[in-house]
Amino acid sequence: GESVGLHLPTLSVQEGDNSIINCAYSNSASDYFIWYKQESGKGPQFIIDIRSNMDKRQGQRVTVLLNKTVKHLSLQIAATQPGDSAVYFCAAQGNNRLAFGKGNQVVVIP
């Protein structure tokens, strides 16, 4: 089955700095990827997605990069704000289901 993991369990970042969260996936047939943000006591919230025919996609303050050669996904958050403190999950679609990575806690230091 799909296996999706993250390199770093916790990222502490100074407010205003940029954040980068990494994710590796195992299923080379995965063709759709999503980053979710989950705040304490809430459900996962969509941040940005990317399909396998792209290698970069930008949103508001966020950029997702996809490297299919090494099966790697990253999320960049520009000018990190206190409201960005949360757990971030990457998810990959393969085998007709969306599988989530282990999650990465981002702590923003004011």
Place this chain on the structure above:
Amino acid sequence: DTEVTQTPKHLVMGMTNKKSLKCEQHMGHRAMYWYKQKAKKPPELMFVYSYEKLSINESVPSRFSPECPNSSLLNLHLHALQPEDSALYLCASSQSGLAGDTGELFFGEGSRLTVL
């Protein structure tokens, strides 16, 4: 605010109780999902309904029984649960009901279940 509504937000039940979790969406989405999430862990898929039919059951124990009365509603019936079933149960929906093309999943806030 999420457009996937889950009730109740919190539920405490004994191992002999029967209870149900409910989920509702009015976005016209054709697929609905149940995920289970333990603390500090990613959501784990339990069931998928596509066009109101059960399309995926991830080998979930029969003490969890899903039901999709119509395209907007999804229930999870609980019976004879174990303390290790305590978790956050998340409902989600996606616009597409086509296998292999789920697209973005919209999640509810979850129902936090405690089994005593």
